[in-house]
Amino acid sequence: MRVIMLGTAAAIPDPDRNHSSILITIQGRHYLFDCGHGATHQLIRENVIPGNVNVVFLSHLHYDHIADFPFFLLTSWITDREEAPVVVGPPGVQNFIDHLFAEGAFAADIKARLNYKNRQGNTHVLTPDVRECEPGVVFEDDLVKVTACYVEHIPTEISPCFGLRLDSADGQSVVFSGDTAPCESLIELAQGCDLLIHECTFPEAAIEFRKKANVGTWSHTSPAQLGEIAVRCGCKSLVATHFASFDTNNPVVKDMMSVHMPRDMIGPQAMEDVITNIRQSYKGELRIAHDGMRIDL
Numbered sequence: 001m002r003v004i005m006l007g008t009a010a011a012i013p014d015p016d017r018n019h020s021s022i023l024i025t026i027q028g029r030h031y032l033f034d035c036g037h038g039a040t041h042q043l044i045r046e047n048v049i050p051g052n053v054n055v056v057f058l059s060h061l062h063y064d065h066i067a068d069f070p071f072f073l074l075t076s077w078i079t080d081r082e083e084a085p086v087v088v089g090p091p092g093v094q095n096f097i098d099h100l101f102a103e104g105a106f107a108a109d110i111k112a113r114l115n116y117k118n119r120q121g122n123t124h125v126l127t128p129d130v131r132e133c134e135p136g137v138v139f140e141d142d143l144v145k146v147t148a149c150y151v152e153h154i155p156t157e158i159s160p161c162f163g164l165r166l167d168s169a170d171g172q173s174v175v176f177s178g179d180t181a182p183c184e185s186l187i188e189l190a191q192g193c194d195l196l197i198h199e200c201t202f203p204e205a206a207i208e209f210r211k212k213a214n215v216g217t218w219s220h221t222s223p224a225q226l227g228e229i230a231v232r233c234g235c236k237s238l239v240a241t242h243f244a245s246f247d248t249n250n251p252v253v254k255d256m257m258s259v260h261m262p263r264d265m266i267g268p269q270a271m272e273d274v275i276t277n278i279r280q281s282y283k284g285e286l287r288i289a290h291d292g293m294r295i296d297l
């Protein structure tokens with residue numbers, strides 16, 4: 001099994017980090033977890049033809065997890081994709097997909113391209129096999145079983161959010177938290193997994209600031225909480241990801257991020273604090289995700 005972190009940022013645009021996306025490849029078959037901005041380019045950078053990715057899991061409907069999906073599907077349509085992808089996600093995914101293609105936002109584009117005979121042969125790929133699921137087993141084939149739980153991020157009545165666990169037929173397991181505050185159902189889902197890929201959006205200092213300033217919604221996991229979660233999951237290895245660009249040196253990203261945390265907290269030193277805080281409790285194998293990070297299991 002090969003895991004590649006295609007995108008490791010939270011919602012702020014950052015030229016050094018693409019938005020959430022993880023590629024898991026087993027025996028040449030690709031499983032894409034989230035399709036945040038940049039995912040399609042990142043697939044190509046990793047020598048994967050987007051049209052060969054036929055199973056996509058969407059953890060939730062925040063734009064930093066789904067915005068590249070129309071680009072992913074339209075570009076693979078015009079490069080002769082053969083299969084419509086399976087798209088698995090929580091309730092709401094069907095509505096998102098329904099508003100994109102034939103009758104949706106890209107209807108004029110699709111109609112225009114259909115004037116060319118070459119484009120008429122594979123229009124079926126623009127109707128993905130959408131599977132809106134409740135928690136439980138959400139996908140199974142001969143290589144993997146994927147199980148989902150609801151996590152604590154967007155209130156469920158607005159839009160439910162998934163954490164996802166992939167178990168391979170040869171006994172390996174990877175869990176992806178999606179976005180969540182500390183969540184008992186995710187800890188249960190992740191028991192004993194080989195690899196826990198968990199969000200770690202803000203450093204502790206930024207969280208304190210955000211609580212006082214009432215900025216945004218508080219529904220993420222702090223580094224210290226992440227260390228405790230990893231211990232309780234008994235995971236063999238931990239990947240921290242979904243960073244709100246708090247480690248950037250880019251002056252424009254710093255300006256944009258200063259809505260969310262004081263500008264002088266932002267910079268590479270903030271990641272040192274994150275590691276220290278995860279390490280307060282978790283002593284096992286730890287990786288700090290960056291785009292293109294590859295993990296072979």
Ligand SMILES: [Zn+2]
Pocket residue numbers: 010011020062064065179242
């Ligand atoms: Zn996010």
Ligand SMILES: [Zn+2]
Pocket residue numbers: 060062153179
């Ligand atoms: Zn989110």
